Structures are given as C-alpha cells and as structure tokens.
Amino acid sequence: MSTKEKVLQYLEQHKGESISGQDLADKLEVSRTSVWKAINGLKKEGYQIEATTNKGYQLSVETDLLSEAAIVPLLSEALKNHRILTHKTIDSTNLEAKRIVNEEPSFEGVILSEEQTKGRGRLGRTFYSPSESGLYMSLVLRPAADMDNATLITTAAAVAVCQAIETLTGKEPQIKWVNDIFLDGRKVCGILTEGIMDMESRTIGTIILGIGLNFRVPEKDFPDELQSIAGTLFDSKNVTVTRNQMAAEILNHFYALYPDLASRSYLEEYRKRCFVLGEQVTFPQGSETIEAKAIAIDNDGGLIVALPNGETKTLTYGEISI
Numbered sequence: 001m002s003t004k005e006k007v008l009q010y011l012e013q014h015k016g017e018s019i020s021g022q023d024l025a026d027k028l029e030v031s032r033t034s035v036w037k038a039i040n041g042l043k044k045e046g047y048q049i050e051a052t053t054n055k056g057y058q059l060s061v062e063t064d065l066l067s068e069a070a071i072v073p074l075l076s077e078a079l080k081n082h083r084i085l086t087h088k089t090i091d092s093t094n095l096e097a098k099r100i101v102n103e104e105p106s107f108e109g110v111i112l113s114e115e116q117t118k119g120r121g122r123l124g125r126t127f128y129s130p131s132e133s134g135l136y137m138s139l140v141l142r143p144a145a146d147m148d149n150a151t152l153i154t155t156a157a158a159v160a161v162c163q164a165i166e167t168l169t170g171k172e173p174q175i176k177w178v179n180d181i182f183l184d185g186r187k188v189c190g191i192l193t194e195g196i197m198d199m200e201s202r203t204i205g206t207i208i209l210g211i212g213l214n215f216r217v218p219e220k221d222f223p224d225e226l227q228s229i230a231g232t233l234f235d236s237k238n239v240t241v242t243r244n245q246m247a248a249e250i251l252n253h254f255y256a257l258y259p260d261l262a263s264r265s266y267l268e269e270y271r272k273r274c275f276v277l278g279e280q281v282t283f284p285q286g287s288e289t290i291e292a293k294a295i296a297i298d299n300d301g302g303l304i305v306a307l308p309n310g311e312t313k314t315l316t317y318g319e320i321s322i
C-alpha cells in the first residue's frame with residue numbers, strides 16, 4: 001500500500017478527528033514529508049482535508065469519495081483480500097470488468113466508479129449514472145456452474161442489496177421481479193448480470209454482476225422518461241451513510257449468500273420482498289402483451305404466472321409491468 005493509501009485509510013477510519021502530521025507519520029511509520037505529500041495529493045483528488053496549526057489534519061465527515069482505502073476496513077474477514085478498483089469516471093463498470101477479464105482471465109474483484117458515461121441497463125437500455133451521487137459497481141464472479149445459475153446470482157444480489165440498505169438505513173426495500181429494487185414505489189436500484197462464455201468448455205466461465213444504486217440523485221435531475229419511475233435512496237439533505245459503507249455492506253451481504261446459492265435458502269427472503277406476487281402483471285410475448293397473475297417464485301428464481309385460460313407459465317427472463 002502506498003503512503004497516500006495508508007494516510008487515506010487512517011483518515012477514513014478516523015473521519016472528523018484530528019491528528020498531527022508527526023503523529024500520523026509515527027503511526028504509519030513513514031516520514032513527515034511523505035505524509036505532507038500524501039495529504040496534498042489527496043486534496044487534489046477532491047478529499048476535504050482541513051489542516052489546523054494546533055490540531056493537525058482532519059478528513060471532513062462530509063467526504064464521500066469511493067476508495068479501496070475506505071471500503072476494505074469495512075469488509076468481512078473473508079473479503080479482506082478482495083480486489084477493489086475505483087475510478088473517477090468510466091464508460092461502464094460492466095464494460096471495464098469485461099476488459100479486465102480479457103487481460104487477466106483469473107481476475108476476481110469489484111470495479112466501482114463515481115460516474116459512468118455509458119451506464120448500461122437491461123434490455124439494451126442506458127442507466128443514468130451521474131457523478132458522485134450514485135453507486136455503480138460490477139462484481140466479477142467465477143461460478144462453477146452454467147448460465148442457469150445467472151438467475152440465482154441475480155436474485156441473490158437483489159436480496160443482498162435489500163439487506164444492505166435495510167441494515168444501514170432501516171428502510172425496507174422491495175423487489176420487482178426479477179431484480180429491480182424499489183423504495184416507496186420507485187425504482188432505486190437495477191442489476192445487470194452478464195455472462196462471458198468460455199469458448200473451450202462452452203460454459204459461462206465468468207459472470208459480471210453490475211449493480212447501480214441511485215444513492216442521492218436529485219429526483220428532478222432524472223431524465224424525463226425516468227421521472228415517474230426512478231427514485232433515490234436519500235434526498236441530498238438526509239444522507240446518513242457513505243457510499244463506501246453501502247458498497248462494503250452490499251459486498252458483505254452478497255458474499256455471505258454466494259457460496260450457498262445452490263441451497264436456494266435466500267429465496268425465502270426474495271419471495272417475502274417480492275411485491276409483484278398476487279398482482280396482475282403484463283409481459284411481452286412476441287408482438288403481444290400478455291396479462292396474467294403473478295403467483296409464485298419457483299426454485300430457480302423464475303416467476304410463475306397464471307394465464308387467463310387457467311394455464312400457468314414460468315418466466316425466466318425479461319421484464320414485467322404491474
């Protein structure tokens with residue numbers, strides 16, 4: 001870890017507290033000059049670090065820039081060596097994850113960005129990803145399984161995001177099948193799961209799990225087509241946690257479920273949070289729109305619907321309207 005990263009990690013863990021340059025240098029076992037250089041570098045990156053003659057340096061509690069240094073200390077023991085890559089801006093963290101896997105096929109970790117210029121949504125849509133007000137992250141996973149498990153990964157991720165939000169804020173998010181997270185009737189988070197085919201084994205060797213959470217996006221800023229649908233976790237005046245905390249919490253919850261996906265035990269919670277069950281829904285089929293009643297989530301995360309003719313059908317992919 002560089003001195004700058006060490007200084008940042010210390011300041012992130014002691015946000016709002018002051019420490020003198022000398023004490024910081026002693027604690028980190030580096031020179032005072034390198035602390036000074038590190039502080040200047042961090043300030044240039046946008047960290048609000050106050051320096052007072054008597055007290056020393058203090059990272060403002062307002063600061064919420066995504067960093068490995070802030071996330072790692074919040075991760076569970078099992079994830080301490082997880083690779084965490086952060087960017088100021090990027091086209092799409094899912095695209096970046098694919099580029100990394102191309103270069104380094106054994107990469108496992110997570111890519112985060114303050115902003116996405118080409119954020120990607122499901123079904124070819126774009127995902128609105130303004131700077132510093134959302135959480136955009138892509139997990140690179142190597143499940144020892146085939147594409148059937150992509151729905152399990154997606155549904156488990158939806159549960160993990162709900163758990164993380166609930167743990168940190170007390171709010172109770174719900175899920176719209178298959179993987180949209182709603183709060184107060186508005187979509188606050190979307191998940192895009194993409195598989196990378198291993199050409200030799202003809203199986204999905206890598207899964208990129210992209211999570212986009214509207215963290216404190218001013219609702220008036222959403223594009224027109226999202227105005228009636230999209231919501232935000234916090235309005236900008238009432239933010240009680242940092243995005244670094246939320247990122248760590250999502251990772252902790254997801255990786256707690258991930259090793260045991262095959263047991264499907266998390267589906268119980270998925271069903272409880274899934275607000276479409278019992279409701280009339282519509283979905284596209286060819287050029288038609290079909291109306292049906294959502295009745296259950298099956299053991300693979302599929303949505304079972306009752307058609308007007310009394311037959312049932314299981315949806316495994318796509319989008320429903322309610």
Ligand code: BTN
Nearest residue numbers: 092094120121122190191210212
């Ligand atoms: C959807 O609701 O349609 C899915 C949205 C997924 C957005 C996330 S943000 C991080 C990752 N990178 C992307 O380009 N998309 C996903």
